[in-house]
Amino acid sequence: MIAYTIQRLLLAIPTLFVISLLSFVLIQLPPGDFLSSYAATLAALGEQLSGDTLALLRESYGLDQPIYVQYYKWITGIVTRGDFGLSLEWKQPVKALLWERMGLTIALTLSTLLFTWLLAIPIGIYSATHQYSPLDYVFTTIGFIGLGVPGFMLALVVMWIAFIYFGADVGGLFSDQYKNAPWSLGRVWDLLQHLWVPMLILGMEGAAGLIRTMRANLLDELHKPYVTAARARGLDETVLTYEYPVQVALNPFISTLGWALPGLVNGGTIISVTLSLPTAGPLLLRALQSQDMYLAGAFILLLGSLTIVGTLISDLLLAWIDPRIRLTH
């Protein structure tokens, strides 16, 4: 197990390097750069930037240098000083914009994950052990609705209901008074009060899918010969459900851990925009549109790295609970 852990950790280093390279290349891919799209925006407003000003700006941002030099400066800044460069659009260090957004995104992701698991696992187990019972049908129906209704639509409906009937604005993650306040206990409490709405909406689709997965996996597992064999040894049904098959049926849950974060950032962006959540998705979208390369690059790099870390954690967990994986490495 220790050797396996070390091996996986060592493997993560080159992967992270490739990810950083890819994120940088990716943000350079669209034709033009931040300045040309900035100039275009100004032109649309009727202002003209002279060629000289543009060249000057380009030089001061380092945009005139070859791409590998730009990459080298960027990555050494991150690794040695934790400096992600300057957001060209916001005229602020990326660092300042990044961490609160990332922190909130991670908090929202983890709580959504927790919510989906807490919902999906018990319901999945119930549905599998009570296959074709009335409640199983109810859960299945709700599940299909949950899978079919797009999240942003659900978000709109929830916001509308909350506004019409309760006069409450459930958008965002903070009340107005805390929106730009420094962190305090009050702000954390305020966050918790707002978190559950996006958590519910973001989690709905995932939970519906996971219930199906859990039910199918467990049904599969419950009919395996080793369960019947254990029954023939006199074990009772509770042990036959929980001790053996549930553990095995949970494996796919753990292996999706690594994808939870990018999944929520991708799929959650539309919902986040709808609910005006101050998370990474909307800001990344904006940065990509305006070609704010250092900001976009930082987000992509961090999301990629978190995916690697998530996958690493889920692989180690899997190896920990499943000896077949652990012992063949």
Add this chain to the structure above:
Amino acid sequence: MTTELIDPPARTGSAEAPRPLDTPVVLDVKDLRTHFLMPGGTVRAVDGVSYTLHRGRTLGIVGESGCGKSVTAQSVLGIVPRPGRNVGGTVTLTRRDGTNLELTSLDPRGKVIRSVRGNEIAYIFQEPMSALSPIHTIGHQITEVIRLHTGAKRDEARFRAETVMRQVGLPRPDAVLDRYPHQLSGGMRQRAVIGIALACNPGILIADEPTTALDVTTEAVILDLVRSLQKEGGMAIQFITHNLGVIAEIADEVVVMYMGRQVERAPVSQLFHAPQHPYTQALLRSMPRLGHRAHERLEAIQGMVPDPYDVPPGCAFHTRCRHYVPGTCDSPEYLEVSPRHWVRCSRAGEVA
């Protein structure tokens, strides 16, 4: 038909002559019926099966694939998977304390039947390779059973487990107990499975084709092992197989099944020397034997196994029987044609 054709193969290894069925009955199965109520109709997987198991003796159950051998065994333990249902018959177990217990009337999830399973009646599965939990060690799985049925503490259970593993011939039992199933060879896994079955000193062992997945050498070793364990412990064994060679090696009495029904039951030498049912005779002719010239082709049983949803009326075997006479074979009765030899054939006596 010559008697030479149906000579039983010689018993090999440590095999002994079949023993008389003169010991007490420990399991009495009467007219057992288990049906599967499927959307496409009812499958009468077990339809009136009767036999007895005797202390220290082995009953062999033979028949082609799908004839209901496994479902019979599962019915005894009350572990028939849905939509299967026990629809008749009785299974009477004589417990260790001498009392009798009727098993089919018990709640299949209840405490009483659970205290019988794995404790008084052990079951070795048809697919031993998949009968172990992949995510627990052998030691976990065996001590779990021991602790469940004997209330032993962890250390005692571990000690007992090591003893059993040594008994089934696993070298270094302490090491094997810490292994996971996928780390053992097929032969070792089968020994471990047998060890788990024997962990609580069951009075009855039901072995469902325990050697089918093994190579011939390992098969012989495992059969020897089962025999010697029976000698030590005096277990009654119900040995399920479709291999008549194995039956000849191990059984004292044999039940032949066809389409969920019992067609013949006889002491083993009687069955090999004087089979009465045409199906038994056909099975024997299809069996490879030592001392036969290689160019002699084995005779497959003619025709196809009928659809289980649509069992032929009258004698279920009549569609494949070379002795079928229309009108005569409509309702064969199950008759004792000689002491301890029962046959379900309207032409029994004429066709032998």
